[in-house]
Amino acid sequence: MMRKKTSSIYQWIKIYFHGMKTSLASRMAYRGDFFMSMIIMMVVELFGPLVTLLIYHNGASFPGWERHEVLLLQGTFLLSRGIAFPFFMGMVWNTIRRVQEGTYDLLLIKPRSILQMSIITAFDSEDLGKLIGGLLLFFYALKSVPALPLVNWGVFLLLFVFSLITMFAFGLFMTGLGIVWVGNYRIYEIFISTMDFGLYPRSIFTKVFQSIITWVIPISLLGSFPASALLGKEMTGVFGAMACSIGFLLLGLWFFHRMARNYTSAGG
Template sequence: MIKSAFAVYIQGIKTAIASRMAYRTDYFIGITVMLIWEMVVPMVVFLIYRSGVAFPNWNIYEVLLIQGIFMIAKGISYPCFFGIVWNTIVRVQEGTFDLLLIKPRSALFMALVTGFDAEDLGKLLGGGVLTGICLANLPPANLAQWLNMFIYFILGQGVMFSFAVIMAGTGIKWVGNFRLYEIFDSVTAFGIYPQSIFAKPIRIIISYIIPIAMIGAFPASILLGKPVPQLGWVSLGVAGFLTLSLFYWRRMLASYTSAGG
């Protein structure tokens, strides 16, 4: 079953890349524009630090490391599974979501397979470069830190997936609404800065309830040797968030009304 699902997913990626390569110039321009756009926040941080202002106990490379890892997280999740959001919104709006439901796979999986977005690999490239620059200017982390960071990073991908599922589910009911991305960006903005700058209630929410901090802040903190919440508790938070998102998706799917004709 898993082998078969993986084969479908790989075929979906091949198909998406082949489709995107039909317009290569647009693809490369798209990646470049995305790269510039994603660098806006790090540039703002850079300018703030240049003007002499700083987050307490965090130097510029430490802050940029959070944003670099956050970009890598987006660079992996956006092409690999975040496409379920635009794919669902567009298909529900056009009426072609029906075509996913006549396939012998889960609708969510079909949205995933047909929603691979090769253009979003630009985020991964940008995040990799930014993280590399930061790490080159910071004390090296040991193997245990890297392993721990990897576990938190994977959990962060679970949080990204949960967000994608909630947004896609909302797209079933809230037809044609691309403002969901802006809402998502606003909410996740809490995860691209050092957690110590937030009040305790907010830290609790973004660590355990809507665990945005898992996406970039905690993995980066681990590499920097800074304290993070215990793995057990944050894992529970991520599992809860994921379960909630899947439940929400099922509810939204059951209320799908299709387009006329």
């Protein structure tokens, strides 16, 4: 039984790498544009904290947060996004495009689950620039932080995994929407704008919004909680957010499969 499971994961990874290779090969047809896009993605990510930098440059601040602490929070957020976008978030775009063209059927007839196929065929190589940008910002911010206890790193890593789970759940909701809301590429915008709440310290929001981004849509897990763990700041409601993240994932999986059943194959 165990052996069968290991073999299945191995197969999954093997197919995923195959998808990565194919995606890279096709993108290399316009390699000049590819490298430029990747560099641009990286630079764009570095502009993420622009507002923060300008606020602190003008002598203002977010109450209770130093400049480097906010940068670390935003670096964490961008790192999480940098992993999510190239490796699995492409399923949203992939699904919307295929549903619109009516070629989603090609994934349905493959001998793998539809979710697996949606991810495998959606590796977005140029979004690796986001990952590089996120890493650069994270380590730049980390330079200004004094040595941190190992336990902080441990909690940070755990919460970072939860931030990826939340990202994946977001992806599932967007992909599900993409199946029924035919041809609407602006679904991404809804997701990106909502995520903006995670780019700033949780404490700047009102109590009601803090509750929403902790216990309803756990956006605070994307940056605020992992960065607070690393910096040793208070994390009221973190366990609730973690539980909510799991619930969000399960709901996302249910929603995706429910929407996949509504696929009409008609295009749009």
